[in-house]
Amino acid sequence: MPPVQFSLDDSGATLDMGQTKVMTVITPTLTAPYEDRPNEGAVRFNVEYSPMASPSFQAGRPGEAAIEVTRLLERAFRDSRAIDQEALCVLAGHRVWSLSIDVHVLDNGGNLADACMLCTLAALMAFRRPDTEVAAGGAESGRARVTVLSPSAREPVPLSLHHLPLGISFAFFEDGELLVVDPDSTEEAAAAGLMTVVVNTHSDVCTVRKTSGIGISMTQVHRVVRLANSRAGQVMDGLKAALQRHDTSRVAARVRRHTRAAQEPGAPGRSVTVLASGAITGDSLCIDWGRGK
DSSP: OOOEEEOTTSSEEEEEETTEEEEEEEEEEEEOOOTTOTTOOEEEEEEEEOTTTOTTOOSSSOOHHHHHHHHHHIIIIIITTOBOGGGGEEETTTEEEEEEEEEEEEEOSSOHHHHHHHHHHHHHHHOEEOOEEEEEOOTTTTEEEEEEOOTTTSOOEEOOBSOOOEEEEEEEETTTTEEEESOOHHHHHHOSEEEEEEEOTTOOEEEEEEOSSOOOOHHHHHHHHHHHHHHHHHHHHHHHHHHHHHHHHHHHHHHHHHHHHHHSOOOOOEEEEEETTSOEESSOOOOOTTTTO
């Protein structure tokens, strides 16, 4: 399992996989839902390749490689319903949590797809969003009040994840007979073909990405899937162990937080008033959780 560090505010994670370094930051914002999905929150992915990570990366608009990894993350986490988006609903038809998941490639040593996916999964498993309370207004007013509670008032809430997808990449050599798992940048450049298989802890195949190169037979595909499931189990065991260590640090931080709250009167939760039509009155609230708020 590559070394992973979690932010103390549970808003992200940083992963070192060989010479590759990736950081994922999750930002929740309270927004109105889509009209066709009034009971579901939104999840958006963005992958950014820093120009410092590799001479081939340029600042500005994301390149084709970054767009490919973004789509892979969308298929693995959002399209496969790994994230329970209904659990992000606060007030049906009016307010839901929208998660912006930004993945930053800080150093490129190869196998960016696996690194971005593992770092994102680690960040999602460690992430905590602020809890909320919904109080109905008077019958005549048609209003509801959504109160976002600070961590000192109530413990933040983890995400509901239906399954845990992991990407395992392979490089093919010698007409596909020789496989290299977790290829570095040199092996990727010399490979006859590359393939990423996304599997979960139930041994389900969530998605597959095959880049240009030699064709492979179904026998080889089945072999790759078996190897991916075996490798994913090992990586998941390491990730869960890292999360347990982080949970110990989180409990210690919780004790310190509640100790301070007992010594100092806590500030009331911030709130917005939402009309039955969905319009906002009073101060609108956009939370940048974990950024000093």
